Every structure is written in structure tokens, then in C-alpha cells.
Amino acid sequence: MIQRISILLLTMVLLAGCPPKSSNGVRNALLEGKELLIIYTGNTFGELKPCGCDKEEEQGGIERRMSYLKSARTANTLLVDLGDNFKEATRQGKLKAEYLTDSMLRMQYDAVTLGEKDLVYGNKFLRDLGPVPWVSSNIALEGISLPPYRIKQFASGLKVAVLAVADADLFYASPDSNVKVGDALHSVEKILPDLIALEQPHLVVLLSHMHREQGLQLLEVAGVDVVINGHIETDADQIDMTPVVKGQKIFVQPGPLGQKMGELRITWAAGGSKVYDQKMVRLDAKVPFDPEMARLYEEYNAKVEDLFLASLAEKRRKKTAPVYATEKTCLTCHAPAHQAWAASRHGHAYATLQKVNKSYDPECLICHTTGFNQPGGFISEIDTPGLKNVQCEMCHGPRLQHSQAPRGGFAHLAVQACQRCHVPKHSPKFNYGRYWPRIQH
Ligand code: HEC
Ligand code: HEC
Ligand code: HEC
Ligand code: HEC
Structure with a gap:
């Protein structure tokens, strides 16, 4: 689905054919017919490639982003990113x-x-x-030079200034004391007049990293034409990508996890007034993989395998007494239930990972095996061959004791288990009433 909005707004200064008086107006009049395509991303949260858990909903990834860019980019394109590209404080997170x-x-x-x-x-x-x-107009990072703004001069003659501010409150939780974040509004108001006087840009784009409501307020700042705002808290966040237009100004936001590319097309009409055309482009299966990015992803994948293999020694050392009976044991007393399970996709969840060369990625094993990262759970195919797939005990809990001295009374608890794995990101269509009949036993 494409969200599109077109706005034509004519400036009111063009009264009865009088030429615009301000130097700004004269400059803008020369812009008639010029074009700029701003492509914006952000909130990627380490998502190099979508997991593929739901084929239809699958979107995003660097392989598609690059091939989109190769086809969409023109000589009049400005490509910007709003941040929150990294995610968890783990070695794998860092690799991503x-x-x-x-x-x-x-x-x-x-x-x-x-x-x-x-x-x-x-x-x-x-x-x-x-x-x-x-670029950041209000963040100071020890040891890194962060320019307060960037200028892009296009061959067309168009000159664009890009500023960026972040909400200081979001950074309070940061354990890194080598970070100073000033007040966002104050920083823009301080920098902008001098910047405009010095550089005389035709367009001022402000990248803001904050909650939507706060970002919207920055539209009020004199001199700012476009506000692009980003921020994500969890990968289940719903982000409102609807643009907001105020007079000749526009506010837009990129979506979550690099799934869509934001496109803001600006054309200058007579007298220098701007026409905005905004849409979100889905990076879905229709967008091909770029070969260079596919190779880069494979390189990452190989490093994940190295990390996984390196972690095995410690896991073997820490290996505890078994807590799972495994499905083979359950089979001995619950043959019909086992038959239904073996025929279900839960019974093949590990092979699914093998098919996509992901059977050593901890981020996938967690839901496609039994007890990964739990005491007595799956370690590797070699160490724990009996704990592949989403077994009975992922829903019924570890039942070693039960299989030795059977007693009932816990079946109903399994209903609660689904939501641990069938989360919106991995199973957006999940609905107990519709899913349970497919695995009923
Ligand atoms: C939070 C749990 C979870 C994680 C983490 C997870 N998966 Fe899944 N995966 C699921 C669920 C649930 C389904 C079934 C979704 C459905 O049909 O509603 C699934 C299905 C799949 C499928 C089958 C798609 C199809 O239609 O045939 C593939 C492939 C897959 N996952 C790959 C991966 C890979 C690769 C990773 C790691 C990058 C991963 N999964 C991580 C829960 C998870
Ligand atoms: C430990 C994680 C986990 C739990 C808990 C879990 N599932 Fe799944 N489920 C998966 C994975 C992974 C797949 C995809 C397997 C594959 O295709 O490789 C899946 C697939 C399915 C499918 C097949 C979807 C399709 O499109 O046909 C159904 C149905 C399903 N689960 C129902 C349930 C129900 C109902 C529950 C709770 C009673 C549940 N699951 C609990 C991980 C889980
Ligand atoms: C994806 C989650 C899931 C998996 C995997 C799973 N079960 Fe179940 N099981 C359930 C749920 C949910 C119920 C029904 C609970 C209810 O409605 O009270 C259930 C019910 C049962 C019951 C009670 C049936 C009855 O008639 O009361 C048995 C026995 C059982 N499961 C055994 C198994 C065995 C054995 C396996 C593995 C071969 C298995 N289950 C795998 C979720 C699961
Ligand atoms: C030695 C035979 C035996 C083995 C092995 C066994 N069970 Fe059972 N299971 C039973 C019996 C018998 C009952 C009925 C107990 C009762 O109703 O008091 C039962 C009941 C259940 C129930 C229904 C509980 C309820 O609330 O009514 C579930 C679920 C279940 N078993 C799951 C499993 C799972 C999962 C495994 C493997 C980890 C397993 N069982 C292994 C014999 C076994």
C-alpha cells in the first residue's frame, strides 16, 4: 500500500503580478521547475534482513534497500537517516x-x-x-566531530541545508557520560539565522530524533521548511507515517525496521512556492536483492556462525542436568498427540532454519528449537540433537518428571505459551482461534 499526499500551496505574496520584494523571494523565483527528491530512512534497529517468518509481510533489509536506491536515486536526491539504527548491547548486536x-x-x-x-x-x-x-546540532560526543549542519549543493543550482537535533530526555538513560545533549529547540534557533545568512540555502531540512508530538512542534521554527522525525522504542512500535502540512512546511516520519523507504518529492512552482508529494515505498518481495549487499549479508552471517561456534565451549562447560524429556519420550505414551505434532510446522521448525542457512543464529534458534539459552535446553545440533524444533515442552513446560510419574492438571497452561513466539513481528496474523485448530491434538 502506498500512502500518497499531494499539496499545492501558492504563496500569497504574488499580488497582481508584483515581483517578490525580499532577496529570498527573488532567489526562490529562480527555482521554478526545480525538483528535489528526499529519501529518508531511520528506526532500522539493526534489521539487516527481515527474518522471513511471515512471507507475505516480509519487508526491508539492506539487499532491497540498495536496489531500491539504485533505481530511485536521481541527480536531485538527498538521502538522509534519522538514527536508532542499532539495538541490543550484545556481540551480535554490535556485529549488526x-x-x-x-x-x-x-x-x-x-x-x-x-x-x-x-x-x-x-x-x-x-x-x-x-x-x-x-550531523547533529545539539549532541556533543567526546572524540567525534559532529558537524551542526550539512550543505548539499546540487548541479541544478539548488542548495539544501540539513540540520539535526535530538530530544535530550531520551539520552538520560545513556550510561555513557561522554555525551552532552543540548536543548533541541534552543539549538536550532541559535544556529539557523547565521546558517541562513551565511549559506543562503533554498531549503532547510531539519532531522529530529524525538517523539512525534515534539518533532511536530519544530515545524513552527522560522526558516525550517521540512522536518523529518525518527525514533523507535521497541520493534513492535507502530509508527505514524502520515505527513503533516502546515502552510509551506511539511513534517514526515520514516517507519519501523527499515521496511519502507520514505520519499518526499518537492517541486518548485511559479513564484517559488513548493509542491510536496510524499509516499512510503514498501521494500517487499517485488524489490530484488542487490548482489553486493547479498554478499555483505553472507559475510555477516558467517561471522554470526563464528560467534555461535565460539560460544559452544562455554555452554558445554556449563551444561546442566537434563530438564526436558524430549518429544521421543512423550511419544511413548501420547502417540496420537505426537502424530499431530510431527505433521505440524512446529515439528519442522529447525529444518526451516537450515533451509535458509540460519540454524546457528541465536536470534532464530530461540523460537525454532526447544529451550535455547535455557538450562538443559538446545545447544547445538551436535550437542543436543533431541531438542530440535518447537517441541511439546515448549508449550507444556519441561516435563521430565511427568514422563516418569505421569499426573495431569497442566494442559490448560499451554494456551498461554503461544504469545511467547507468535509475537506481532514474527507472526502478525496470529489469532488463537484460527491457529489452534491447525495444530490441535
Ligand atoms: C519470536 C519468535 C521467533 C523468532 C525470534 C524467529 N522466528 Fe521464525 N517463525 C516464528 C513463528 C511464530 C513462525 C510462524 C509464523 C506464522 O505462520 O504465523 C515462524 C516462521 C518462520 C519461517 C517460515 C516462513 C514460511 O512461511 O514458510 C521462516 C523461514 C522463519 N521463521 C525463519 C526465521 C529466521 C531466519 C529467524 C531469525 C532471523 C527467525 N525465524 C526468528 C517465530 C520466530
Ligand atoms: C517456542 C516458540 C513457539 C511457541 C510457544 C508456539 N509456536 Fe507456533 N510456531 C512457531 C514457529 C517457529 C513456527 C514456524 C515453524 C516453521 O514453519 O518452521 C510456528 C508455526 C505455527 C503454526 C503454523 C502456521 C501456519 O501458517 O500454518 C501454527 C498454526 C502455530 N504455530 C500455532 C501455535 C499455537 C496455537 C501455539 C500456542 C498453543 C503456538 N503455536 C506456540 C513457534 C512457536
Ligand atoms: C504449540 C504448543 C503445543 C505443542 C508444541 C504441543 N502441545 Fe499439547 N497442547 C497444547 C494446547 C494449547 C493444548 C490444549 C489445552 C487446552 O485447551 O486445555 C494441548 C493439549 C495436550 C494434551 C491434552 C489433550 C486432551 O485431550 O486433553 C496432551 C496429552 C498433549 N497436549 C500432549 C502433547 C504432546 C505429547 C506434544 C508433543 C508431541 C504436544 N502436546 C505438543 C499445546 C501444545
Ligand atoms: C509414561 C507415560 C507418559 C509419558 C512418557 C508422558 N506422559 Fe503425558 N500423560 C500421561 C498420563 C497417564 C496422563 C494422564 C494423567 C492424568 O490425567 O492424571 C498424561 C497427561 C498429559 C497431559 C494432559 C495434562 C492434563 O492437564 O490433563 C499433557 C499435556 C501431557 N501428558 C503432556 C506430556 C508431554 C509433553 C510429555 C513428554 C514430555 C508427556 N506427557 C510424557 C502419560 C505420559
Whole structure:
């Protein structure tokens, strides 16, 4: 689905053919017919590639983002990112952050601002990422130079200024004391007049990293034409991508997890007034994979396998007494239930991962095996071959004792188990009434 909005707003200064008087107006009149395409992303949250748990809903990933960019980008394109690209403070999270940034460097972004999530690995990590076109008008990071604004001069003659601010309150929880975040509004109001006088940009784009309501207020700032706002808290966040127009100004937001690309097309009409055309482009199965990004993803995947193999030694050392009886034991007394299970997709969940070369990715094993990262649970195919797949005990709980001395009274508890794995991100269509009959036993 494409959300589209077109707005034509003519400036009121053009009374009875009088030429605009201000120097700004004269400059703007020369813009008639010029075009700019702003492509905006953000809130990617480490999502290098969608998991593929729901084929129809599958969207996003660097492979599709790059091929979209290769076809959508023109000489008049400004590519910006709103931050919150990183996610969890784990080694795998850090690896994803490195690869995501690497992909963005190859995509040649014009400006990237920072969200509080992007500080999760500290300043040194950010500095070592390479020549990312960071921009922030109110964040100071020890050891990194963050330009307060960036200017892009197009061959068409168009000159665009990009500023960025973040909400200081979002950063309070940051454990990193080498970060200073000033007041957002105050910082823009301080920088903008001088910037306009010095650079005389035709368009001022403000990237804001904050809650929607706060970002919207920045539209009021004199001199700002476009506000693009980003921020995500959890991967289940619903983000309102509807643009807001106020006079000649516009406010837009990228969606979650890199699933869609924001496109804001600006054309200058007679007298310098702007016409906005905004849409969100789904990075779904119709968008092909870019081969360079596919190779980069494979490289990441191989590193995840290395991390997984390296973690095995410790897991083996810490291996505890068994707590799961395994499905083979349940089979001995519950043959009909076992038959239904073996025929269901729960009974093949590990093979599903093998088919997509993901059977050593902890982020997938957690829902596609039995007890991964739990005491007595799945470690690897070699260590715990009996704990592959979503077994009986993922829903009925560890039942070693029950299988030795059977007693009932716990079947009803299994109804609560579904929601641990059938979360919106991985199973958006889940509905107990419709799903249970498919695995009934
Ligand atoms: C939070 C739990 C969870 C995690 C984490 C998870 N999955 Fe899934 N996966 C599911 C569920 C639930 C389904 C079934 C969804 C449905 O049909 O509603 C599924 C289905 C799938 C399917 C089958 C799609 C189809 O239609 O045939 C694939 C492939 C898959 N997952 C791959 C992965 C990969 C790869 C990862 C790691 C990157 C992963 N999953 C992580 C829960 C998870
Ligand atoms: C430990 C995680 C986990 C739990 C708990 C879980 N599921 Fe699943 N479920 C999965 C995974 C993973 C798949 C996809 C397996 C595959 O195709 O590889 C799946 C697939 C399914 C499917 C097949 C979907 C389809 O499109 O045909 C149904 C139905 C289903 N689950 C129902 C349930 C119900 C009902 C519950 C709770 C009683 C439940 N699941 C609990 C992980 C889980
Ligand atoms: C995806 C979750 C899930 C898996 C996997 C699962 N079950 Fe169940 N099981 C349930 C639910 C939910 C119920 C029904 C609970 C209710 O309605 O009270 C149930 C009911 C049962 C019952 C009671 C049936 C009755 O007539 O009262 C038995 C026995 C049982 N399961 C055994 C098994 C065995 C054995 C396996 C593995 C071979 C298994 N289950 C796998 C979720 C699961
Ligand atoms: C040695 C035989 C035996 C084994 C092995 C066994 N069960 Fe049972 N199971 C029973 C018997 C007998 C009952 C009925 C107990 C009762 O109603 O008091 C039962 C009942 C159940 C019930 C229904 C509980 C209820 O609330 O009525 C579930 C669910 C269940 N078993 C799951 C499992 C699972 C999962 C495994 C494997 C981990 C397993 N059983 C292994 C014999 C066994």
C-alpha cells in the first residue's frame, strides 16, 4: 500500500503580478521547475534482513534497500537517516551495527543523525565506523566531530541545508557520560539565522530524533521548511507515517525496521512556492536483492556462525542436568498427540532454519528449537540433537518428571505459551482461534 499526499500551496505574496520584494523571494523565483527528491530512512534497529517468518509481510533489509536506491536515486536526491539504527548491547548486536553502517556507507548517505540507541556501544565504536556523514546540532560526543549542519549543493543550482537535533530526555538513560545533549529547540534557533545568512540555502531540512508530538512542534521554527522525525522504542512500535502540512512546511516520519523507504518529492512552482508529494515505498518481495549487499549479508552471517561456534565451549562447560524429556519420550505414551505434532510446522521448525542457512543464529534458534539459552535446553545440533524444533515442552513446560510419574492438571497452561513466539513481528496474523485448530491434538 502506498500512502500518497499531494499539496499545492501558492504563496500569497504574488499580488497582481508584483515581483517578490525580499532577496529570498527573488532567489526562490529562480527555482521554478526545480525538483528535489528526499529519501529518508531511520528506526532500522539493526534489521539487516527481515527474518522471513511471515512471507507475505516480509519487508526491508539492506539487499532491497540498495536496489531500491539504485533505481530511485536521481541527480536531485538527498538521502538522509534519522538514527536508532542499532539495538541490543550484545556481540551480535554490535556485529549488526557494523554491517548496517558499512551498508549505509556504500549507499552514500548525505546525512545521518543519531538516536539514543546509536550510543549503545560507546563513542569509540562510532568513531571507528568510518566516514559516516554524521550531523547533529545539539549532541556533543567526546572524540567525534559532529558537524551542526550539512550543505548539499546540487548541479541544478539548488542548495539544501540539513540540520539535526535530538530530544535530550531520551539520552538520560545513556550510561555513557561522554555525551552532552543540548536543548533541541534552543539549538536550532541559535544556529539557523547565521546558517541562513551565511549559506543562503533554498531549503532547510531539519532531522529530529524525538517523539512525534515534539518533532511536530519544530515545524513552527522560522526558516525550517521540512522536518523529518525518527525514533523507535521497541520493534513492535507502530509508527505514524502520515505527513503533516502546515502552510509551506511539511513534517514526515520514516517507519519501523527499515521496511519502507520514505520519499518526499518537492517541486518548485511559479513564484517559488513548493509542491510536496510524499509516499512510503514498501521494500517487499517485488524489490530484488542487490548482489553486493547479498554478499555483505553472507559475510555477516558467517561471522554470526563464528560467534555461535565460539560460544559452544562455554555452554558445554556449563551444561546442566537434563530438564526436558524430549518429544521421543512423550511419544511413548501420547502417540496420537505426537502424530499431530510431527505433521505440524512446529515439528519442522529447525529444518526451516537450515533451509535458509540460519540454524546457528541465536536470534532464530530461540523460537525454532526447544529451550535455547535455557538450562538443559538446545545447544547445538551436535550437542543436543533431541531438542530440535518447537517441541511439546515448549508449550507444556519441561516435563521430565511427568514422563516418569505421569499426573495431569497442566494442559490448560499451554494456551498461554503461544504469545511467547507468535509475537506481532514474527507472526502478525496470529489469532488463537484460527491457529489452534491447525495444530490441535
Ligand atoms: C519470536 C519468535 C521467533 C523468532 C525470534 C524467529 N522466528 Fe521464525 N517463525 C516464528 C513463528 C511464530 C513462525 C510462524 C509464523 C506464522 O505462520 O504465523 C515462524 C516462521 C518462520 C519461517 C517460515 C516462513 C514460511 O512461511 O514458510 C521462516 C523461514 C522463519 N521463521 C525463519 C526465521 C529466521 C531466519 C529467524 C531469525 C532471523 C527467525 N525465524 C526468528 C517465530 C520466530
Ligand atoms: C517456542 C516458540 C513457539 C511457541 C510457544 C508456539 N509456536 Fe507456533 N510456531 C512457531 C514457529 C517457529 C513456527 C514456524 C515453524 C516453521 O514453519 O518452521 C510456528 C508455526 C505455527 C503454526 C503454523 C502456521 C501456519 O501458517 O500454518 C501454527 C498454526 C502455530 N504455530 C500455532 C501455535 C499455537 C496455537 C501455539 C500456542 C498453543 C503456538 N503455536 C506456540 C513457534 C512457536
Ligand atoms: C504449540 C504448543 C503445543 C505443542 C508444541 C504441543 N502441545 Fe499439547 N497442547 C497444547 C494446547 C494449547 C493444548 C490444549 C489445552 C487446552 O485447551 O486445555 C494441548 C493439549 C495436550 C494434551 C491434552 C489433550 C486432551 O485431550 O486433553 C496432551 C496429552 C498433549 N497436549 C500432549 C502433547 C504432546 C505429547 C506434544 C508433543 C508431541 C504436544 N502436546 C505438543 C499445546 C501444545
Ligand atoms: C509414561 C507415560 C507418559 C509419558 C512418557 C508422558 N506422559 Fe503425558 N500423560 C500421561 C498420563 C497417564 C496422563 C494422564 C494423567 C492424568 O490425567 O492424571 C498424561 C497427561 C498429559 C497431559 C494432559 C495434562 C492434563 O492437564 O490433563 C499433557 C499435556 C501431557 N501428558 C503432556 C506430556 C508431554 C509433553 C510429555 C513428554 C514430555 C508427556 N506427557 C510424557 C502419560 C505420559
